[in-house]
Amino acid sequence: MKKLIDINADLGEGTGNDKSIMPLVSSCSIACGGHFGNEETMRTAIQLAKKNEVKVGAHPSFPDRDNFGRKVMSITKSELTAAVFDQLLHFYAVCETEETEVHHVKLHGALYNLAAKDAPTADAVVEAIVATKARPKLYVPFNSILAKKAENLLPLVYEAFIDRRYNNDLSLVTRNIPNAVINSPQAAWEQLFQMLSEGCVSTISAEKKEITATTFCIHSDHTHSVAILQYIREQIKKHAMKLL
Numbered sequence: 001m002k003k004l005i006d007i008n009a010d011l012g013e014g015t016g017n018d019k020s021i022m023p024l025v026s027s028c029s030i031a032c033g034g035h036f037g038n039e040e041t042m043r044t045a046i047q048l049a050k051k052n053e054v055k056v057g058a059h060p061s062f063p064d065r066d067n068f069g070r071k072v073m074s075i076t077k078s079e080l081t082a083a084v085f086d087q088l089l090h091f092y093a094v095c096e097t098e099e100t101e102v103h104h105v106k107l108h109g110a111l112y113n114l115a116a117k118d119a120p121t122a123d124a125v126v127e128a129i130v131a132t133k134a135r136p137k138l139y140v141p142f143n144s145i146l147a148k149k150a151e152n153l154l155p156l157v158y159e160a161f162i163d164r165r166y167n168n169d170l171s172l173v174t175r176n177i178p179n180a181v182i183n184s185p186q187a188a189w190e191q192l193f194q195m196l197s198e199g200c201v202s203t204i205s206a207e208k209k210e211i212t213a214t215t216f217c218i219h220s221d222h223t224h225s226v227a228i229l230q231y232i233r234e235q236i237k238k239h240a241m242k243l244l
Helices: 018-024 039-051 077-097 109-115 119-131 145-150 185-198 225-238
Strands: 004-011 027-031 055-059 102-105 137-141 156-161 200-202 208-210 215-219
Touching: 004 018, 004 039, 004 055, 004 225, 018 039, 018 225, 027 039, 027 102, 039 055, 039 077, 055 077, 077 102, 077 119, 109 119, 119 145, 137 145, 145 156, 185 200, 185 215, 185 225, 215 225
Parallel strands: 004 027, 004 215, 027 055, 055 102, 102 137, 137 156, 156 215
Antiparallel strands: 200 208
């Protein structure tokens, strides 16, 4: 079983939880203007991450503030590349002034889900990242189209979710379906521990599916995110594990 793991959260999204969550994670993905955020919110989150020695990543999305980046936008591949490129450049510029390394890039919401299964979308995202001339790590779902498109161009980190249930194809269960979100700290830990110890996850239909990950995400807008993270930190310590 893995003894070193990374717990990440999506921050800088205006949830009001950043100060409580940041000390409990080891990496964070910060909204950079697509679904939320501006220079001030990025800078505040980056400074908070530095204070807590948390690795910093960019969290680009569809340029859709009205829907918080949670709906697929009908835009061209070139428009999507340009949108992600602009978000990354903006974020990189703030990181540079804060003398902070950009550790990774992780997509947000509908863009994350679509790039995992749609080749043109994945291509658009990879092209945007490569065009910045930087080579941050890319957080990707296991066995996704995005992982396949990026594997020879960027260093990959496989990601799984602590607070969401999985379908049999390893996509996340849609939020409007009952039990799609895991609210119990104990249940969240059980899912994480199963992924760490068995290399699999129990789907919403009770099937076990192989999954590989070294970084595990919790959503900052989850009502019980702080309680879940506190419980997981306790369990990590009990099992002689450490955060990266």
